[in-house]
Amino acid sequence: xxxxxxxxxxxxxxxxxxxxxxxxxxxxxxxxxxxxxxxxxxxxxxxxxxxxxxxxxxxxxxxxxxxxxxxxxxxxxxxxxxxxxxxxxxxxxxxxxxxxxxxxxxxxxxxxxxxxxxxxxxxxxxxxxxxxxxxxxx
Numbered sequence: 172x173x174x175x176x177x178x179x180x181x182x183x184x185x186x187x188x189x190x191x192x193x194x195x196x197x198x199x200x201x202x203x204x205x206x207x208x209x210x211x212x213x214x215x216x217x218x219x220x221x222x223x224x225x226x227x228x229x230x231x232x233x234x235x236x237x238x239x240x241x242x243x244x245x246x247x248x249x250x251x252x253x254x255x256x257x258x259x260x261x262x263x264x265x266x267x268x269x270x271x272x273x274x275x276x277x278x279x280x281x282x283x284x285x286x287x288x289x290x291x292x293x294x295x296x297x298x299x300x301x302x303x304x305x306x307x308x309x
Contacts, residue, residue: 174252175205176288176295177302178260182240183283185209190243193273193286196259197247206246206308212238219301223294229282236282244302253292260288 180193198204212220217237224230247256261272263284268275278284289295299308 173248173250174292174295175246175248175299175308176252176256176292177298178245178247178256179287179302180243180245181283181285181287182236182242183279184277184285185241185243187277187285189277189285192277193243194245196273197245197256200249200255200259202247202249202252202256204245205248206303207243208245208303208307209241209243210302211241214238216301220298233282246299246303246308253289253295256288257290260286 178193178197180190184190184193194204194207214234217234218225221230221233221237224233249255259272261268261274261278263274264281265274265278265284268278268284270276273286274284289298
């Protein structure tokens with residue numbers, strides 16, 4: 172099934188110059204990029220994006236980190252995009268992320284792990300609406 176999902180290059184990935192690497196991995200895999208922009212999340216946008224984690228001990232730190240600098244947001248489209256993107260991104264914790272995944276190759280920390288990918292089709296739809304207007308998606 173053709174799906175769309177949200178991929179974010181987090182502030183650490185932007186600072187480290189990994190934007191092109193992340194984009195090229197998704198393109199080489201065969202995904203179509205149908206939305207792409209650089210932005211700085213507002214606190215409200217970050218809280219909305221990570222709303223399912225509200226109340227957890229790491230929430231405030233995550234919000235501070237995600238609003239600390241620019242991010243690059245993209246909408247990728249393709250067969251089973253959500254599931255395949257999550258495999259490509261790798262586990263959240265650097266020590267658990269397989270080599271060859273984005274986090275396995277570049278992640279230094281659980282929070283500063285270079286990239287975000289929606290974890291379900293439902294969350295992808297919700298997250299895309301936080302970051303992109305319909306007019307911004309081709």
